[in-house]
Amino acid sequence: MQVLKGTLNMVESLGEKAVYFVIDKFTGNGDALQAMVSCLNNLTEESKKLGKAAQFKYLNGYNILQDIMMDHNPQLVFGPSSNKPILSPEQEIELDQIAAECNFYCRFAAGAYGDQINYVFSGKNVLKALDPNDRDDEFVKLARIDPQQLVYSDWEADALNPAHCIVVLKERKEVMLVIRGTAQAGDVVTDLVANYVSYSVMVDEKGVKYLRINSGELKIKEEISGLNDSKILNADDRNVSSKHKELINGKAHAGIFLAGIELYKKVRSKVNYKKIIIYILTLFF
Amino acid sequence: MTSVLTFLLLVHPLKYFGNADLTRRVHGYTYGAPPIFDKAAAPVFEGHLTNVVNHQDLVPRINYGSLKDLDLAIVEFAKNVKY
Numbered sequence: 100m101q102v103l104k105g106t107l108n109m110v111e112s113l114g115e116k117a118v119y120f121v122i123d124k125f126t127g128n129g130d131a132l133q134a135m136v137s138c139l140n141n142l143t144e145e146s147k148k149l150g151k152a153a154q155f156k157y158l159n160g161y162n163i164l165q166d167i168m169m170d171h172n173p174q175l176v177f178g179p180s181s182n183k184p185i186l187s188p189e190q191e192i193e194l195d196q197i198a199a200e201c202n203f204y205c206r207f208a209a210g211a212y213g214d215q216i217n218y219v220f221s222g223k224n225v226l227k228a229l230d231p232n233d234r235d236d237e238f239v240k241l242a243r244i245d246p247q248q249l250v251y252s253d254w255e256a257d258a259l260n261p262a263h264c265i266v267v268l269k270e271r272k273e274v275m276l277v278i279r280g281t282a283q284a285g286d287v288v289t290d291l292v293a294n295y296v297s298y299s300v301m302v303d304e305k306g307v308k309y310l311r312i313n314s315g316e317l318k319i320k321e322e323i324s325g326l327n328d329s330k331i332l333n334a335d336d337r338n339v340s341s342k343h344k345e346l347i348n349g350k351a352h353a354g355i356f357l358a359g360i361e362l363y364k365k366v367r368s369k370v371n372y373k374k375i376i377i378y379i380l381t382l383f384f
Numbered sequence: 385m386t387s388v389l390t391f392l393l394l395v396h397p398l399k400y401f402g403n404a405d406l407t408r409r410v411h412g413y414t415y416g417a418p419p420i421f422d423k424a425a426a427p428v429f430e431g432h433l434t435n436v437v438n439h440q441d442l443v444p445r446i447n448y449g450s451l452k453d454l455d456l457a458i459v460e461f462a463k464n465v466k467y
Binding site for chain 1: 385386389413415416417434436
């Protein structure tokens with residue numbers, strides 16, 4: 100009961116702030132960023148006061164609460180996770196193939212974290228994670244590739260430039276853009292640097308898809324305008340007679356979207372291969 | 385991030401590659417990626433994106449609907465807990 104009580108206290112606080120944060124964003128109140136930063140600061144300060152045993156209890160209790168949230172609440176918006184679809188034998192085989200693919204590629208995603216991923220999960224030599232050796236060497240070792248197959252890397256992340264690298268696997272005729280997930284403070288900021296933008300995917304007379312910006316911040320508009328010479332239109336362009344789908348309308352993680360655009364612009368000139376595979380591993384440490 | 389890049393590659397004319405058919409060969413694999421698109425975007429990604437979610441990982445589930453669920457769960461849970 101103590102575990103659940105502590106968990107409830109913590110999650111109630113976090114949940115309330117998180118919900119208000121989202122609502123705040125939806126309603127366009129400019130205090131959302133400050134509220135989130137304040138929330139993170141409070142959590143950081145509170146966690147410093149806890150011992151490892153208490154942290155473990157909280158995490159364990161939080162997991163229990165997630166189970167309750169997913170499986171035992173009849174009012175769930177998306178329904179309980181126990182509502183698993185029934186798969187046919189063919190679908191089972193397809194699922195196994197997908198799992199094998201994901202298993203193969205995950206070592207690249209994990210490798211993007213370097214040795215720190217081992218330190219964190221093993222609980223040993225954690226301080227070494229703060230002073231990494233050659234990041235390229237660490238990636239090559241963890242991804243189990245030849246050094247020549249790593250053709251480009253940039254491990255210094257900031258808000259609009261996530262750590263990433265490019266790997267070429269000639270025998271598979273694949274080029275991979277590997278993007279590291281959250282590992283540094285700058286990665287967290289990525290999610291907080293932009294507001295939302297509303298898009299449409301347009302289809303022209305030849306069936307070519309392109310983006311149309313419906314609304315959004317001017318900065319984002321300018322960033323996207325740099326992507327293409329002529330296919331991106333302004334919101335007030337009414338001379339387009341194409342069907343469209345509404346995309347990204349007030350959803351979270353808009354900053355990630357903006358950073359993705361930045362990265363796209365950066366790497367597109369470096370990539371000219373027949374197949375591109377892109378990865379991401381998102382972990383919150 | 386991978387979702388975004390895959391999306392951009394799919395909806396882009398991709399004249400950089402000289403052949404729009406190459407768009408079909410783009411595939412994104414994401415591991416625990418947070419949700420950033422809505423349901424209407426799903427058809428664009430069909431056959432081009434694989435997202436791995438580890439059991440009940442919080443990050444890929446943290447969207448407005450799941451936060452509302454969490455809010456409801458906390459309220460429901462609090463009714464049955466005596467301090």
